[in-house]
Amino acid sequence: MTNASTAPHDPARPFAGQVAIVTGSTRGIGAATARLLAERGASVVITSRNAEACEAMAADLGAAGLQAAAFPCHVGRAEDRERLIAQTLERFGRIDLFVANAAINPVAKSIQDYDEATWNKVLDTNLTGTWLFSKLALPEIARQGGAMVIVSSTASVELAPMSPAYAIAKAAENHLTRQLAAYWGPHGVRVNCVSPGATRTDMLRNIPSAVMDTLATRTLVGHIGEPEDVAEAILFLASAAARQITGQVLVVDGGATL
Numbered sequence: 001m002t003n004a005s006t007a008p009h010d011p012a013r014p015f016a017g018q019v020a021i022v023t024g025s026t027r028g029i030g031a032a033t034a035r036l037l038a039e040r041g042a043s044v045v046i047t048s049r050n051a052e053a054c055e056a057m058a059a060d061l062g063a064a065g066l067q068a069a070a071f072p073c074h075v076g077r078a079e080d081r082e083r084l085i086a087q088t089l090e091r092f093g094r095i096d097l098f099v100a101n102a103a104i105n106p107v108a109k110s111i112q113d114y115d116e117a118t119w120n121k122v123l124d125t126n127l128t129g130t131w132l133f134s135k136l137a138l139p140e141i142a143r144q145g146g147a148m149v150i151v152s153s154t155a156s157v158e159l160a161p162m163s164p165a166y167a168i169a170k171a172a173e174n175h176l177t178r179q180l181a182a183y184w185g186p187h188g189v190r191v192n193c194v195s196p197g198a199t200r201t202d203m204l205r206n207i208p209s210a211v212m213d214t215l216a217t218r219t220l221v222g223h224i225g226e227p228e229d230v231a232e233a234i235l236f237l238a239s240a241a242a243r244q245i246t247g248q249v250l251v252v253d254g255g256a257t258l
Contacts, residue, residue, distance in 0.1 A: 013041030014239055018146070019092040021045040021084070021137065023075055024102030026053035028201035029151060032227035033099055033234050038066035040235065045088050047073045048102065075102045075129035076121070085136045096146035097238050098137040100130040100173075103151070103166070111164035119165045126169035131176055134191075138184055145188040147238045150177050151230070152195040154253050170195075174249050181247030190246040192237040197253025198224040220255030 010016055020037045024030040026048040038044045038061050046058045046068055054070035061068035069091050073084040088095055103126045107118055130150060138148060153170040160167035177193040184191055198215040207215075216223050233252045236242055251257060 010041065014241075015097075015235075016041030018042045018096035018144075019045070019088065019094050020097035020099065020238075021047065021088055021095060022099040022101055023073070023133070024048050025099075026050060026057045029196065029199065029227045029230045029234075030099070030101040031057060032231035033101065034068070035061065035066075036228070036231045036235055037097070037238075038064075038068055042097070043067035043069070043092055045084070045092075046070045047084055049074045075133065076124045078132070081129070081133055081136060085140065089140065094144055095137055095140040096144045098133065098141060098146075098148045099151065099234060099238070100133060100148065101151040102129070103153075103169075105163055105166040108162040109164075110161060114164055122165035123169050126166065127172050127176070130173060134176075134180055138180070138187075138189055138191075142184065142187040142189050147190040147192070147242075148180065148184075149234045149237050150191070150193040151234070152177075152193050152249065154195050154197045154251060154257050156195060157257060177249060178247045185246055190237075190242070192242070192246060193249040194230060194233045194237065195249050195251045195253070196225060196230045197251070197256045199230055200224060200226055215256075218256045219253065220258065223254065225252060225254060 015037055020042045022030050022034045022044060025034040025046045034044045034046055046054045048054055051072040054072050058068040058070035071084050071087045073080040104122060134148065150173050152173045155163060155167040156170035156174050174193055177191055180191040230252050233250055237245065237250060
């Protein structure tokens with residue numbers, strides 16, 4: 001197979017010839033990332049727990065003349081993770097990029113009121129699932145000299161009193177990024193992390209407009225992010241333009257955490 005680094009360079013299609021898996025890619029940041037990757041030449045695997053949503057997203061990209069396949073997967077289930085990697089290899093023969101975007105934050109409770117079952121569910125999906133996926137995907141990515149990008153959150157470095165498990169899992173993902181980068185760097189794989197602040201996704205769909213306005217005033221740029229803002233940062237870290245960057249957490253929050 002042709003290594004991505006030796007493929008003919010097309011500035012408009014920097015991911016041409018590459019295969020990318022984006023978890024949680026039927027909406028929000030994941031969908032924006034999958035679309036941009038496909039528009040810039042990648043064959044993209046659309047995956048989430050919802051099979052119909054996966055098919056709809058892949059069909060939408062296909063209708064635009066882009067390359068996409070729909071393989072549903074629950075990132076918290078071993079058999080689903082293994083099947084997703086196997087299906088990708090069977091369909092495309094390689095994996096160059098893995099974007100670990102899938103995450104859940106199912107309840108708003110204090111750390112004292114959080115129950116063990118929900119705690120385990122959040123950590124299994126948001127942290128353990130990412131680690132276990134890396135064990136499956138990164139050996140394949142090493143064959144191509146590709147990259148992994150983990151989607152964290154600024155909740156990892158700020159107090160999130162009503163989302164304790166989510167925030168703790170995201171903080172752990174930041175360090176997981178460093179651990180993976182240290183191990184896989186000598187094997188030709190870069191691993192980085194994007195840490196979005198408030199972004200207009202489904203996670204914010206029930207937040208009143210007044211609260212959204214307050215979130216905007218916390219930024220230095222005067223507005224909260226769009227999914228495409230985060231997707232562009234992901235594509236940068238995944239691209240050859242970031243070939244000297246690994247083990248880093250890139251904050252995309254309009255300056256709010258400053």
